Amino acid sequence: MGVAVAGVKKGGECRADTRPVRTEPPTGDAPVGRYYALVRNLFTNPLRLPLIAPSILSADFANMGAECRQVLASPRAGAQPVASSARVLAPDSRDNPWACPGAGADLLHVDVMDGHFVPNLTMGPDMVRGVRRACPGAFIDVHLMVTDPWKHAQPFVSAGADHLTFHVEALPPGEIPGLARKIRDLGVTVGLAINPPTPVEAAMPHLEHFDLLLVMSVNPGYSGQAFIPEVLAKTRLISEELTPLQRLEMDGGLKPDNAESVLEAGCDVLVAASAVFGVPPAQRADVVQALRGTRKPL
Numbered sequence: 092m093g094v095a096v097a098g099v100k101k102g103g104e105c106r107a108d109t110r111p112v113r114t115e116p117p118t119g120d121a122p123v124g125r126y127y128a129l130v131r132n133l134f135t136n137p138l139r140l141p142l143i144a145p146s147i148l149s150a151d152f153a154n155m156g157a158e159c160r161q162v163l164a165s166p167r168a169g170a171q172p173v174a175s176s177a178r179v180l181a182p183d184s185r186d187n188p189w190a191c192p193g194a195g196a197d198l199l200h201v202d203v204m205d206g207h208f209v210p211n212l213t214m215g216p217d218m219v220r221g222v223r224r225a226c227p228g229a230f231i232d233v234h235l236m237v238t239d240p241w242k243h244a245q246p247f248v249s250a251g252a253d254h255l256t257f258h259v260e261a262l263p264p265g266e267i268p269g270l271a272r273k274i275r276d277l278g279v280t281v282g283l284a285i286n287p288p289t290p291v292e293a294a295m296p297h298l299e300h301f302d303l304l305l306v307m308s309v310n311p312g313y314s315g316q317a318f319i320p321e322v323l324a325k326t327r328l329i330s331e332e333l334t335p336l337q338r339l340e341m342d343g344g345l346k347p348d349n350a351e352s353v354l355e356a357g358c359d360v361l362v363a364a365s366a367v368f369g370v371p372p373a374q375r376a377d378v379v380q381a382l383r384g385t386r387k388p389l
Contacts (some may be wrong), residue, residue: 164193318344330357
């Protein structure tokens, strides 16, 4: 077992990342998310910023494997994808809509809803397990919109999740740091999400305990909602307090015509559902590139 050490905090203070890193394959009932395929953690060790994370909530569920491989594959034919082991799909049939260059996204975002914390009911661990089989090297970012995050944490990590985010609204403030530690002990990174109506002050005391902060730009529950621009003020305040090892993610209503304002507010992980999966596969590379904006890569 090795130790990951990296990062310089704003102002020059060094910070060590001491999460355990396994270098051997999983055995027995070991959590798949902790060991599987030596997946690079794109939140603590990104290859480039901003990161684009298509949300599979808007993918074609009948063809989920093909959808995930296509959005992660490089838009250049034959090129190695930046963030996963997916490959450009071979053009084996002119009737196959995925037989085109990939979209070049960085990771996959999985929106989990329990029907209690939010009214909708979506995906369980078996979806993550299937996505992991289809894309062994993909980084899988699981967003838990659930009333009891700890109840769901172990099943999703065992299924292949690399990162779990839970909501500040789901727990009393005093329980949030402890849950972050428990999830990190499963071998994944951990994030904290905040809904549009929730004051930013609810999240600010907890920033140091998390690898990622997720600012929701719609009220969670359904894809395809309109972006709420007022959340950008909240995003700017959070951005000023984060270190280079921490990511700031936005989810909800993101599309090319508002991506630049999101990036300017300090976000470096953009989640997009219908903006990516709502267009034909051959057009998705243009959408992903537009979402990246004009920022220079790392």
